[in-house]
Amino acid sequence: MLSTTVLAALVAAVAAAKDSRTFAVLRHYGRGPLTTCRADPIVSPGSASAHVHTIMGASNFGLNATGESLRQSSCTTAKVKGDLSAYWFPTLYFQDPETGLLEQVNMFYMNVYYFFDATNDDIKSFPTGLQIVSGNAQLRTAPSTSGDAQLDPSRGPIQPAQITCPRGNFNPPSWPEGSDGSIAGIGSNNDGAGIGFPFQDCDGYASPMRVDVHFPSCYNPQAGLTDYRNNMQFPSDAGAGKLDCPEGWIHVPHMFFETYWDTHALLPRFQSLLGKATPFVFSNGDTTGFSAHGDFIAGWDEEELQHIIDTCDAGHAGIHSCPGLKNGVNDDSDSCNIECPVDEVIDGKLEKLPGNNPLAGWGKGGGDVAAPQPNPAPVPSSSAAPSPAPSPSSTSTSSSFSAAEVPSSSSSVFLPPATTLIPVTSSSQAAATPDVSTSAQVSSSAVSTVVHDGKTTTIFETVTVWATKTVYEGDGGSPAPTDVAQDQSGQGAADIAGFQYVGCYKDSSSRALSGEVLPKLGDVSNTKCVEYCASKGFSMAGTEYGGECYCGDSLSPLEKIDESKCAMACKGDADQTCGGDWALTLYAKGGDLPGASAAGGYARRHVHAGHNHFRHHVRQPSRRFRR
Numbered sequence: 001m002l003s004t005t006v007l008a009a010l011v012a013a014v015a016a017a018k019d020s021r022t023f024a025v026l027r028h029y030g031r032g033p034l035t036t037c038r039a040d041p042i043v044s045p046g047s048a049s050a051h052v053h054t055i056m057g058a059s060n061f062g063l064n065a066t067g068e069s070l071r072q073s074s075c076t077t078a079k080v081k082g083d084l085s086a087y088w089f090p091t092l093y094f095q096d097p098e099t100g101l102l103e104q105v106n107m108f109y110m111n112v113y114y115f116f117d118a119t120n121d122d123i124k125s126f127p128t129g130l131q132i133v134s135g136n137a138q139l140r141t142a143p144s145t146s147g148d149a150q151l152d153p154s155r156g157p158i159q160p161a162q163i164t165c166p167r168g169n170f171n172p173p174s175w176p177e178g179s180d181g182s183i184a185g186i187g188s189n190n191d192g193a194g195i196g197f198p199f200q201d202c203d204g205y206a207s208p209m210r211v212d213v214h215f216p217s218c219y220n221p222q223a224g225l226t227d228y229r230n231n232m233q234f235p236s237d238a239g240a241g242k243l244d245c246p247e248g249w250i251h252v253p254h255m256f257f258e259t260y261w262d263t264h265a266l267l268p269r270f271q272s273l274l275g276k277a278t279p280f281v282f283s284n285g286d287t288t289g290f291s292a293h294g295d296f297i298a299g300w301d302e303e304e305l306q307h308i309i310d311t312c313d314a315g316h317a318g319i320h321s322c323p324g325l326k327n328g329v330n331d332d333s334d335s336c337n338i339e340c341p342v343d344e345v346i347d348g349k350l351e352k353l354p355g356n357n358p359l360a361g362w363g364k365g366g367g368d369v370a371a372p373q374p375n376p377a378p379v380p381s382s383s384a385a386p387s388p389a390p391s392p393s394s395t396s397t398s399s400s401f402s403a404a405e406v407p408s409s410s411s412s413v414f415l416p417p418a419t420t421l422i423p424v425t426s427s428s429q430a431a432a433t434p435d436v437s438t439s440a441q442v443s444s445s446a447v448s449t450v451v452h453d454g455k456t457t458t459i460f461e462t463v464t465v466w467a468t469k470t471v472y473e474g475d476g477g478s479p480a481p482t483d484v485a486q487d488q489s490g491q492g493a494a495d496i497a498g499f500q501y502v503g504c505y506k507d508s509s510s511r512a513l514s515g516e517v518l519p520k521l522g523d524v525s526n527t528k529c530v531e532y533c534a535s536k537g538f539s540m541a542g543t544e545y546g547g548e549c550y551c552g553d554s555l556s557p558l559e560k561i562d563e564s565k566c567a568m569a570c571k572g573d574a575d576q577t578c579g580g581d582w583a584l585t586l587y588a589k590g591g592d593l594p595g596a597s598a599a600g601g602y603a604r605r606h607v608h609a610g611h612n613h614f615r616h617h618v619r620q621p622s623r624r625f626r627r
Helices: 004-016 264-273 302-311 526-535
Strands: 022-027 035-037 053-057 086-090 092-095 102-104 107-116 131-135 161-164 193-195 210-214 236-239 242-244 254-261 280-282 293-297 420-423 439-452 455-468 499-506 540-544 548-552 573-577 583-589
Touching (some): 131 210, 499 526, 526 548, 526 573, 526 583
Antiparallel strands (some): 035 053, 086 293, 092 280, 131 293, 161 210, 210 254, 236 242, 420 439, 540 548
């Protein structure tokens, strides 16, 4: 702990430098994002959002997350433990030029820059629960004729988003010269940045394509914490290099989302498009990249963030290196991940985007799209994990919607000009308090009628909200499960169709098992995956991320990893575990794995010792195959 004298000196040093910007980067740790999910508690509270988001931050994120519920989280992806905020942004998809099928692009990593701009104002911590949205998810046409960001409201429309494309050589340019945005993106004064997806491969070392979004830093308390359409704006130039907020507004930190997507790994599959088109599309259906945006709910320890604002100029060393952090820093060897509360297929090779978002933009027809209302959540299967509860002390959560709160499907459907929408009465159905020892659902329905060319169609929608008990670390309400260590003879692992379990192995974006990738098997289990691969003549089968199946005859890379990496319950059988994040639960015909040593290089052990599933409060762990 720093002495009062040292802290006073730090405050004085920063105060003396208020004429210049200071900053520190919030870095994240662990294996992948917190979750990837069609959820957005700001724009679509209580129901599935219109498109898939990649989410970082605190573990109590869910369909109804608030600042207060986030503050009760058991873990966060942020390196700094005092930050229990939520950060999310549209997921990037790749459309295969050969097949037209869509699949997720691997998110490389994310940084959040916290800028403390030069200003005549006092910069204050985010109030808990502040909701901020930046960027326009509806854009499919160029927001300006310039590829540069524009953040000063006194100089015209705000353009907060760019795409950065690091490259070893900018000849040819990443964005076609002279583009006006109608058929391609627009380059900026910086060769490596512009608006819209680039038409070249971003091959910079450890820096593939990056989506950048600036967030406004002036909060209007009269609008309130949750009026995200009106509660924030960017500060204006006050002269002398300073940026000030309107009188009566609160100046908060200026955030900058920096999200890297591993597009370069896909180059062999889109090489033919270079200079002519882009294979990338945001999860909202945007094929241009103009709609880059981000969302944020503040869940900081306000005192700690104020200390950082007042004393820290750590820069790229990161907020976690700031002196005097009372909550400490997360261990890089750990990870914070949850299951999505919306149970649907969002990865693999998809014929359409989750939420049925049509592709729009260059070569797809159409201009900017109307703001879609969230689609109802699919009814979860019996294996779906419920949404986290708002606090450890809660035993259940239940929700019902009034007619006004239930989204109408008509606003997410593109209607021809002759179509009119006639709203009809909606109803909300109350439900008794569910039995929280398992889980229960509360449904509410909405009805609307579409009239087109004299034909009337009635649309029924149902929003399902899950009520459940969440088990937290140290809850004491549920005993920790006992893990069984299997011996190296493999007696604890059941054979499936003549295949034996051979270990937990690393996967990669190029796929370690590539004979057949993600066959359509429904809810995957080890049994279903192995039997399918065996029927196709493959000698190896692997499951990953709780619900993905892969077949093949060789494994590359051949890299065995710790058993704790393969601990996600199978969606098709909760009594089996199906790999993890970039980790394959691997079976081989007869137990023979090419390249494994005869001395037991793939010894079949299943040891979970020391792996604490409760910290992620999703579901209790289950064995790979329980007899």
